[in-house]
Amino acid sequence: MMYRLCFQFFLKNKNKTAALLASIIVGTVLFFSVNTIRESGYESQINESRNINGSYDISFDNIKLSDIAKLGGESNISKMAYAQKLNSSIYRKSGIKLSKYQYNKEYIDSLKYKLVGSYPKNENEIIIEKKAIDNMKIDDPIGKEITMLEIDKKIINNKNVMDSVDKKYIIVGYLTKSTKYYDDITVSTGGVKFKAFTGGDNQGKGSIYDGVIFLKNSENVTQYIETLQSKLKMGWDNIRKNDFISSIEMLKLRSKYQKESIISMLLLLFVSMLIVYNIFSIIISEMSSEIGTLRSFGMSRKQTKKFVKSYLNLFWIVGTTVGILLGILCSFIGIKFVYKENAQLAIKPIFILIVFIMNVITLYISYLLLNKKVVKRTIIELIDDSKDNSALNKSKMVKLVRNVNIKYKIVWSNILRRKSRTVVTIFTIVLVGYMFILNFSSSEFLTESINRGVSGGIWGMSYGTVDKTLSGSINGTDSLFYTIDDGVMEKIYQYKDIDKVESNFYSNDAFLVDNNSNINERYKKMYGLNDINLEYPLAVRGYSDKMxxxxxxxxxxxxxxxGDNIGDIHCLFVNNVYSKIDGNFDLSVLKRITIGDKLKIKIPSVDNELANFTEVEVTVSGIMDKKYASSQDGSVGVRGGQIIIREDDYKKITGAEKYNKVFITTKNGDVNSLNDFLEKTLLDNYVTSIGGKGEDMKFFGSYLKSEARLNIVYQVLILILATVNFIFIMRSNLINRREEVKIYRYIGMTKKVRQKIDFIEALHYGIISALISSILASIYHVNKVVSINKDLIASGFTKTMDVGIPLNQIILIFLVYVFMSLIAVLFSWDIVREEW
Known part of the structure; x- marks a missing residue:
């Protein structure tokens, strides 16, 4: 009986019912769809990664056969696939480096490679990844003989030793994989690690293996890996989670639990609660006389309480159910927009449960706040409350009409008439506007700052005057043999906005030797350097006089x-390196360094086309400021000191003839356009890496883009939620003022003037809300930028962020709220039209 009565009220007040239902539905759609889109997007990426890269749970590197035997005894391991790791091979003509293994079909299949041709039957036959062969520029490879330089690096008596020898192979097949795999890996910092497999049995006493592990139970993989690490006495470098899946899961957690996402969800809950409370408060106020009548017919306070709860239950059940159904539809459309292709919808029951609970909380809190207004009041108070006691008297209305500024005086008297309703309405719209400005400005500001090299990480921030760089990928090339292609250089010089191109030499495979007593212990501990190797990482740069x-x-x-080209080899020494703990470049490599010191370095060199280490002594002529380490020429991969020598000296020491690195600077600083040009120029080139400003986007780029698109979905839906509230408030106000509208009409007000008044009133709500939102958002934004700049300066970086207000987003929110005001009036004007 109670639900039948509630349902009659539900249908009778359909306009108000629709507004409250719409608020609950939109809030449900917003929460459900944003979380479902995010969850579905990352789940789809994980599934795609399993299909492309392999569905294994754990990978291991550089493990002995005895350790693999220990893993074989683990009850949770269902299968292992592994291959013996051999010395790497280099193709001299292109500098491509192959990570070579002994052939193992099960290991190859586990990594989702497909073999075209035959497998290698002996150590003179080889199969190579097809993309590597393409970049080696070998046509019709099967059956062709190639000469590779076999590199054997090891540590003997605490020192680095390198031997090399030529080896001829017959290509008997090649390995193929999804192009998407190569496209994704190429833009990573390390680049593609090309694999090759030979036949024969090279197993020796010191043989090491790389492999993958499939688990029976994949839950709590991280904890299980820690157990294996402890058992084998190894670290994350040796045994870890599937790299591809792990990186996706990390981004998923970052997206889900980052500060902005949590604030957005809390804001949604709070705004939904305010809107539901505001609308329900108006509905209850206008139903007061009907409830009072029911009370006068014998309905007790307890029954009234039950009636209100039942009434809210209808909204809860209908609103949430419809909201979930629409949320599924919105998620289906949204996932294609946010994550583009290959995204599949994954609906989690937990999200359905959460939205039901969220709406219960929202409606119940509204009920508690309005309990006194409905249940605890007397019959006379209920009936009296339905009257608009704030209505203007006729004499005051006549004075307003005769006043020159009639429109604005009526607007302000309308806005201030019901102060509590006005405050709640404006406060709700302010919150939405505040988050709108901050979310969009933060996304735009972060992307712009990363591309300018001002923020985003130590990589992109360390290039200074250099906009972009080209070099061989860390995993796929050897810096001693890799050179920048002449055709690529020609295209770079033709780029319209080029200001400066600086070709240079670079090696990150050198070592600082015979200086163990002078090495900073804190630096050794920071980078995990032990006494097994008493030679320390060193980056060597070869620059022209102009550079x-x-x-x-x-x-x-x-x-x-x-011009220092006579006698000793002179260098500029960089003694600072990034401190992972402190987040700055205050960490010194050497305890003491002075002008005139002699440093012995060991660097890879070419002699009779073979590779080996050459030891030379250099004299320190200058010491670079720590700002060079932090803010000029890039610090990617640098794990120790750096020396800069003249390019002629570099050639003489290493035997290198052509440049292996290029710095590019544009005239207008348009890094994005330059990056797009370089990507097109290097299409299908999987060995040349694009670095420079925005380099951090290699890891976060796709993540930031999908998060920006997800934010658009969120902002659009929450603006719809605010608009529903706005429309209802306007309609409710006009319904309450029907008698006033008639009187204004009788005393001479035209229909056109009335329309203007309603629009100006709505516009006041929007402009006041936009103004407050803009002020609050600007204060927060400026304080945040100032705080970040202080940290940047303290960490030794030379560039800082521009301090200013998010003007574009402020203008946009004003335009959005003006449009919202117009929509609210258009959807409400039918009420006034009936009285004219």
Whole structure:
């Protein structure tokens, strides 16, 4: 009986019912769809990764056969596939480096490679990834003989030793894989690690293996890996979770639990609660006389309480159910927009449960706040409350009409008439506008700052005047043999906005030797360097005189080495390296370094087309400021000190003839356009890496783009929620003022003037809300930028963010709220039209 009565009220007040239902539905759609889209997107990426890269749970590197035997005894391991790791091979003509293994079909299949041709039957036969063969520029490879340089690197008596020898192979087949795999890996910092497999049995006492593990139970993989690491006494470098899936899961957690996402969901709950409360409060106020009548016919307070709860239950059940159904539809459409292709909808029951609970909480809190207004009031108070006691008297209305500023006076008297309703309405719209400005400005500001090299991570922030770089990928090439293609260089020089192109030499495979007593212990501990190897990582740069001259401002002690080509090899020394703990470049590699010191370095070199280490002594002519390490020429992969020598000295020491690195600077600083040009220029080139400003986007780029699109879905839906509230408030106000509208009409107000008044009133709500939102968002934004700049300066970076207000987003929110005001009036004007 009670639900039948509630249903009659439900249908009788259909306009108000529709508004409250719409608020609950839109709030449900918003929460359900945003979370479902995010969950579905990352689940789809994980499934796609399993199909492309392999469905294994754990990978291991550099493990002995005895350790693999220990893993074989684990009850949770269903299958292992592994291959013996051999010395790497280099194809001299292109500098491509192959990670070579002994052939194992099960291991190859586990990594989702497909073999075209036959498998290698002996150590003179080889199969190579097809993309590597393409970049080696070998046509019709099967049956062709190639000569590879076999590199054997090891540590003997705490020192690095390298031997090399030529080896001829017959290509008997090649491995293929999804192009998407190569496209995704190429833009990563390390680049593609090309694999090759030979036949024969090379197993020896010190043989090591790489492999993958499939688990019976994949839950709590991280904890299980920690158990295996402890058992084998190894670290994350040796045994870890599937890299591809792990990176996707990390981004998923970042998206789900980052501060902005949590605030957005809490804001949604709070805004939904305010809107539901506001609308329900108006509905209850206008139903007060009917409830009072029911009370006068004998309905007790307890029954009234039950009636209100039942009434809310209808909204809860109908609103949530319809909201979930529409949320599924919205998610289906939204996932294609946010994550583009290959995304499949994954509906989690937990999200359905959460929205039901969320709406119960929202409606119940509204009920508690309005309990006194409905249940605890007397019959006379209920009936009296339905009257608009705030209505203007006729004499005041006549005075308003005769006043020159009639429109604005009526608007302000209408806005201030019901102050509590006005405050709640404006407060709701302010919150939506505040998050709108911050979310969109943060996304735009972050992307722009990363591309300018001002923020985003130590990589992109460390290039200074350099906009973009080209070099061989870390995993796929050897810096001693890799060179920048002449055809690529020609295209770069033709680019319209090029200001400067600086070709140079670079090696990150060198070592600082015979200096163990002078090495900073804190640095050794920071980078996990032990006493097994008493030679320490060193990056060596070979610069032209022009490049050296351009960087003289970074010399803090000593002099430049321009033109210093007689006698000793002189260098500029960089003693600072990034501190992972402190987040700055205050960490020194050497305890003491002074002008005139002799440093012995070991660097890969070419002699009779074979590779080996060459030891030379260099003299320190200048010491670079820590700002060079943090803010010029890039610090990617640098794990120790750096030395800069003249390019002629670099050639003489290493035997290198052509440049292996290029710095590119544009005239207008348009890094995005340059990056797009370079990507098109290097299409199907899987060995050349694009670095420079925005380099961090290699890891976060697709993540930031999908998060930006997801944010658009969120903002559109929450604006719809605010619009529903706005429309209802306007309609409710006009319904309450029907008698006033008639009187204004009788005393001479035209229909056109009335329309203007309603639009101006709605516009006041929008403009006031936009203004407050803009002020609050600007204060937060400026304070955040100032705080970040302080941290950047303290960490030794030279560039800082521009301090300013998010003007574009402020203008946009004003336009959005003006449009919202117009929509609210258009959807409400039918009420006034009936009285004219």
């Amino acid at each position: 050296l001259q351009d960087r003289k401002s970074f010399i803090s002690e000593g002099k430049n080495i321009v």
